[in-house]
Amino acid sequence: MGAGRAERGRFGESRAAAFCKGTLKYQIIARNWRSKRDELDLICLDGKVLVFIEVRARDALAPVSGFHSVDGKKKKALQRASKSYLRQMQNKPKHFRFDIIAVALTEGQAAELRHYANVPLFSKHYHPAP
Numbered sequence: 801m802g803a804g805r806a807e808r809g810r811f812g813e814s815r816a817a818a819f820c821k822g823t824l825k826y827q828i829i830a831r832n833w834r835s836k837r838d839e840l841d842l843i844c845l846d847g848k849v850l851v852f853i854e855v856r857a858r859d860a861l862a863p864v865s866g867f868h869s870v871d872g873k874k875k876k877a878l879q880r881a882s883k884s885y886l887r888q889m890q891n892k893p894k895h896f897r898f899d900i901i902a903v904a905l906t907e908g909q910a911a912e913l914r915h916y917a918n919v920p921l922f923s924k925h926y927h928p929a930p
Contacts (some may be wrong), residue, residue, distance in 0.1 A: 812903035813841055815911050820844050838881035850896040852882045857903040867916055873916020879921055880896025
């Protein structure tokens, strides 16, 4: 993959957004939503469930998969951003979750997407303040 990291990331996010909209039938609320230094790649609705999605586009031969590249430090940043998004909402959702979409890139071939739904990010006791 000769493309730079930012270009691979944009390509992966575009593929993931198309997958969410077309295959999963999610409604996309926001792309690349920022809160200070943190970012949420995709924010979607799966029915009435708000879904925060981290997209990881990596070379298919990378030693660490996109799913496993979301380490503890990244999860803390995603949790901060998600909580920030929830705080600014007027009508807080009853249910929300965190998903990862791993995009495996192979030169000359279609990207392979893997969707990991409901990845643990929040304490089971966390609820956004009304």
